[in-house]
Amino acid sequence: MNSNLFPHIGKVIASTGSRHFPRMLHDLIRAQLAVDATHIRQMRVEPVTQRCEPEPPKDAALRADTLFSEHSDRRQPEPSSTAADAAQLHLTRRKDGYRYVISVYRNDQSERFSAQERSLLQDISPVLLPMVEKHINALQPLEMGPPGLAPIAETTGLDILRLRFNERLQQLGLKLSNRESEVCVGLLAGHTAPELAGQLQLKVNTVESYLKRAAIKLGISGRHSLMKWMYSPQNSAASPAA
Known part of the structure; x- marks a missing residue:
C-alpha cells in the first residue's frame, strides 16, 4: 500500500x-x-x-x-x-x-x-x-436511538480511532502510556507533530519523544511504520520489539 x-x-x-x-x-x-x-x-x-x-x-x-x-x-x-x-x-x-x-x-x-x-x-x-x-x-x-441520548456522530470519529488503536494494542499484548497513545492516535488521525504539540500543550520535540518511545514498544521505526502497523492486514500478527 x-x-x-x-x-x-x-x-x-x-x-x-x-x-x-x-x-x-x-x-x-x-x-x-x-x-x-x-x-x-x-x-x-x-x-x-x-x-x-x-x-x-x-x-x-x-x-x-x-x-x-x-x-x-x-x-x-x-x-x-x-x-x-x-x-x-x-x-x-x-x-x-x-x-x-x-x-x-x-x-x-x-x-x-x-x-x-x-x-x-x-x-x-x-x-x-x-x-x-x-x-x-x-x-x-x-x-x-431513544430520545435524550447524544447522537452517535458526537462520539464517533476520533473516539472510534482511539478505540481501534487500543484494541490493536490489546491484540498484540502491548501497553503504552496515555501520552504515547494520544500522540499515536493523533498522528493516525492525520495531524502533524506541531499540530499535536499545540493541542496537547507540549513542545514539538516532546511529542517526537513520545512517538519514539511508542515506536520502540511497538517494534516500528516511525510515523509511516505506525500507519502501516495500524492499517495493513499483514501486520496484524506483529510482535513487540525485544
Missing part, C-alpha cells in the same frame, strides 16, 4: 459517523487515482424472514451518499444509474445480509479506468470497504 495514503486513511477513520466522512473518503480515493464522483451505499441482499412483513426488494439501497469533485467544469455523472457516458468502477463487500458498495465515476466515457488503476483501487479495497461499513453502521442510532 502506498504510504502516502496513510494520513488520508487516518482522517477517514476519524470522521466515521460524521457528515465529513464522504468528503474524506473521496479525497482518499483521489489521492490514489483521478475520479469525478464517489458514491457509497448499503443494500440488503437477503430477504426478511418474518411472514407478516413484505419482503424488501433485493439490493434495495438502504443508505447512499454521493460526493462530486469540486471545481469541475464538466457535466457530473449520475451515480445512481449505469449511464453510458460515465466511466465507472465498483468495489463491493458483503457481510451479515448487506452489501456495501463504493462506486467511483469519471464524466467522460473516453476516460475509462485502466487495468493499472483498477488494480490500485482494488489494492486498497480491504481498507476502504470496512470503513464504509463502520460509517454506515455508526449512523444507524441517529434514526433508531
